[in-house]
Amino acid sequence: MGGIEDFRAGQRAMWGAGEFDWLARMIWSVGGLLVSRLEIGPGDDVVDIGCGTGNVAIQAAQAGARVTGVDLAPEMLAQARVNADAEGLAIAFIEGDAEDLPLADASADVAVSSFANMFAPRHEIAASEMLRILRPGGRFGMAAWSAEGTINAFLLTVAAHLPPLPPFARPPALWGDPEHVRSMFDRPECAHLDIGREQVVFEFSSADAATSSYTERFGPLLVARRMLEPRGAWAPLVDDIRAFFARLQGPEGAVLMPSDYLLITGRRGRC
16 A cells, blocks of 8 residues: 555655636635635735645735645646636746645645645544644634534545545544544644534536536546446446435425534634
8 A cells, every 4th residue: 555655755746637617616716715714814924835726825815814825736836826816916826746745844824725725534644734724813723524414425425436535644534533623633733613504515517416416527526437447346436426416406406405513713822
């Protein structure tokens, strides 16, 4: 089994495949909520960790902040630059990993991550890096899918068809458990922590439409297909995904996917 560098290369390929803007639009409101709760505004130096195509970074820049977006996948960064340019925003987008941010200590007023650094394999390191780059008194915020929520149930449906995580990698769903979150930020440099529950609703016209969106456009599943299809294991996964969405269909056939998440905010101590 490969080590951390092989795992990181796999993540880079996984998140860089396919499209992401369609999914980013569904969680756009989460970025706005993070910007609001963290009171991001003019004069703030903000780092968006796992920025994807720019969900939080763009809204933070629109609020007047100086923003740096960091992502592991160059393809994500390329689309983020296009999206920021379309809004007339000057945002620095740089390649980097949540466990090894290419930024100096105490260089940011706000560190934020929307459903991104929860996928970093070593949770303690990701939390430590988020705090490391903050100035004393700086704020941090995360959105993480609830451990009991619909998105995690979907991820578990997919994971049942894939190889297990390596021993050093902790499941992303742990970030949806408040006790785990508290344990990750139970350290001297974290002066305050607040954990709330929020919800965003994904909508699709039908179970088939939802299945097509994920199997044809979602990077992790495109990579899974390349691995599973040669041994005849792709079709069973697609069947399970379709059955998952069929259970969420309403009387008119539309799929409503209420997706609970934790909104985690905190502050770095002034010590």
